[in-house]
Amino acid sequence: MTRKALLIAFSITAVLLFTGTLSGFLLSLPAVSDEAIQSAYRAVSKYRSSHPHDAAPQHLAIVDYTKPSFFKRMVIIDMNIGSKSFYRVAHAAKSGTLEARRFSNISGSNMSSLGLYKTGNVYRGDHGLAIRLHGLDSLKNSNAFPRDIVLHSADYVSIPVIIENLLTFNGPRIGRSNGCFVVTPSKIEEVVDKLGRGGFIYAHGEAEHFNTEIVGSKKNDRLE
Numbered sequence: 225m226t227r228k229a230l231l232i233a234f235s236i237t238a239v240l241l242f243t244g245t246l247s248g249f250l251l252s253l254p255a256v257s258d259e260a261i262q263s264a265y266r267a268v269s270k271y272r273s274s275h276p277h278d279a280a281p282q283h284l285a286i287v288d289y290t291k292p293s294f295f296k297r298m299v300i301i302d303m304n305i306g307s308k309s310f311y312r313v314a315h316a317a318k319s320g321t322l323e324a325r326r327f328s329n330i331s332g333s334n335m336s337s338l339g340l341y342k343t344g345n346v347y348r349g350d351h352g353l354a355i356r357l358h359g360l361d362s363l364k365n366s367n368a369f370p371r372d373i374v375l376h377s378a379d380y381v382s383i384p385v386i387i388e389n390l391l392t393f394n395g396p397r398i399g400r401s402n403g404c405f406v407v408t409p410s411k412i413e414e415v416v417d418k419l420g421r422g423g424f425i426y427a428h429g430e431a432e433h434f435n436t437e438i439v440g441s442k443k444n445d446r447l448e
Contacts, residue, residue, distance in 0.1 A: 239313060252350075255295035255310065256406035257428075260288040264426035267340040271360055271424075283418045287313055287405065289429035293397045294386050298407070300418050311415060312381050314398055322397050322437065324429055329364055331371045334402050337376035339364035341425040343375070346416055351376035353412050365427075374426070375405040377412035 265287045272278065284301050289299040297353040315324035324353035328335035339361030345353050354376035359365030365373075379385075380399025390396045399406075405425065407415055419425070 243410060254289045254381055255297040256286055256288040256299040257290065260290070260426075260428035261299075261301075263428050264424075266338075266406060267426055268424055271340060279422060280421050281421075283414075283423050284423040285419055285423065287404055287425065287427045288428060289319075289338070292322045293400075294322075298405075300415065303416075309414075311407050311411055312398060314378070314381050314401045315405075316403045317400040319400075327364070328355060329359075329367050336401075336429075337365035337368060337373065337404055337426065338427045339366060339431050341365060341427070343370075343419050343421055343423040343425065346421060349374075349376070350407075351378060353377070353416055355416055355421075357425065367436050373403050373405075375407070375415065375419070377409040378406045379443070380411060381406055381408045383437070 266282060267394060268281070268284060272280070280303070282303055284303055284376050286299060286301070288299045289297070293312070293314060296312050298311045298313040300309045300311070301307070316334050316336040317338045318328075319326050324336050324439045327338050328337055329337055339359065341357045341359055344356035344358050346353070348354070357368050359368035378399065378401070382398065385398050386396050389398075402403070405427075
């Protein structure tokens with residue numbers, strides 16, 4: 225079979241895979257692990273025990289960076305009734321290609337950060353509707369606010385981008401950010417309505433490398 229024929233066959237297979245019944249099955253699989261959920265609950269419990277006067281959050285978002293980006297790897301849990309809604313979410317460009325494996329707390333690193341965040345002001349910026357985030361982990365994400373790490377939307381979080389990347393041999397992935405949590409534009413209002421101000425986001429991952437350098441420091445350590 226010629227190279228052209230192989231490419232055509234591959235393209236047809238890819239389109240069928242990601243637009244047909246099989247894609248619906250694959251992309252609807254649960255993509256947030258029990259480990260990620262348990263870690264998130266522990267982090268929220270620890271934070272609330274040291275901040276007893278803070279109002280209890282109605283919703284908790286959990287992002288499982290151990291999963292490939294074509295999955296709906298962010299879940300928002302209603303803390304009152306336990307219902308779950310799943311969404312696709314992008315990681316940062318230098319954190320990895322299909323999955324996020326490298327993380328940083330440094331401005332300009334173009335990497336995602338792990339740990340617990342609290343949502344701040346809702347605003348409209350260059351990417352439309354967005355939520356500011358405050359990192360609550362002194363090592364992993366404390367620079368989130370000065371780094372302008374926010375939750376917003378972008379067109380590169382979509383099925384067409386997954387297909388385009390697959391057909392150009394870049395892997396079945398969505399686009400990547402500079403460090404922000406990025407969701408599908410059609411879902412941003414729903415996500416913002418759920419999280420609002422004072423909600424929590426927990427980013428879970430298995431880091432190959434974590435840069436713990438903060439402002440004024442020169443230290444790089446592996447995450448234990």
